[in-house]
Amino acid sequence: MTTALEGNGDRRHHLDSLLMRESLLDKEVQKSTEAPVIRMLPDTYVVKIGGRSILDKGRSATYPVRDALGTLLESKKLIIGTGGGARTRHVFSIGIDLGMPSGVLAELAQADALGNAHVLGALLAPYGVVAIPPEVFGHLLPLFIRSVPGVIFTGVPPYSLWEHPPAIGRIPPHGSDSGAFLLAECFGCQSVTLVKDVKGLYDQDPNINKDANFISEISTEEVRKADFATLPFERVLLDLLDYSRQISQVQIVNGLDPDNIIAAVNGEHVGTIVHR
Template sequence: MDALAAALDKFKLVIGLGGGIRSRHVTSIGMDLGLPTGVLAQLRIIDALGNAHLLGTLLAPYGVVAIPPEILGHMLPFFIKSAPGVICNGDPPFSIWEHPPRLGRIPPHRTDAGTFLLAECYGCATHTLIKDVDGLYDADPNANPNANFIKEITVSELKERNISTLPFDRVLIDLLACTRQVKCFQIINGLKPHLLEPALRGEHVGTIVRQDAS
């Protein structure tokens, strides 16, 4: 929170929140109950909205505004002009119209995809995913201490390597291949808050995933 507050002096921020481990728990219960993908997506939206309200309250003294999802698409330009930053639920508004995945029922478009689509639609200068790992590895670093860190990779290289565990929504690979404005995104470790400001400046401090050169 302190790193975000400090960054507000230099950047206009759109902060998309997810539900974290609580959303995974809600999804697990929903799957046990046999709920379809669209309902699971709506449950995740509600869960992420709770975190957005919490962070919005904490950053309110700095002038940050938490925008309800019903008006986000229409009012975001207004609030960006009026406030140093805005906070929103990071999940895309697909809700019960979420795209069914090829396998299983877990919604493929989650917080990472939602914030990425928002950045593409509004032409954000950078898109930064804040995680609890340093970036992308060729294996799960929590399960494999010998996992190799990947500092930079393109969409085609990522598809070719077919890494089994990714620290972001897998659907981002296909989304990044089709974008016109956002040509890359960076994954940084949120447990190292000093990395946030350099990432917002476009410096390479985590893993950068790039669109293939045209």
């Protein structure tokens, strides 16, 4: 519905709506848009499989993870994300040496993650899982998830040339961890599980210091205050958790023991839970 403004001969037509003639940058206008958000796929579970931590390790690590996912697919609808792993790190090294900006590096990372999506998709094909091309993934996800037990996507979000500038260096801040989270947040999925090759978060790198202490649960504020030298997930995930509307936590689990994946998706606490 449109209305014509009266007075001063102003005959312009405006939409009669909440944000009619308002600046979308006004803080009060922004506050007025707070409202419940629908959960489009509340019965689905997002599981992100690490490229370097799982797929790059080959058959010994990947096949047991495939079997665990197959077990879950018997009763759960899974949306499975993949990272690029070693190939992404290699192409980053070349791109940085050549002076490529973060946006170009992000596009390259997307391509590597897509390769791993097809690899995992082939392994899970007997279970009826399909790898969906990035171009149609968001639009057709509800259709596919109602037609098959699970789908696979490139966990790297498609910011590509529009990737946000990182605070330090040139490595794109949004990788497959944040991409999996953003997908779950948008579609209102049940949970997000990040599958790595460590149990979760430690106060020090457990690969360097065997006396590192495991942290089973921690808030985003506590992570920032602790200022850990390294994290088993992308730091930008802390900001995403703080501002999310539907997903309030993620769990990091050790996929080298694939039973952890099954337990985490079933709601058990077997790794590190990071919450806002």
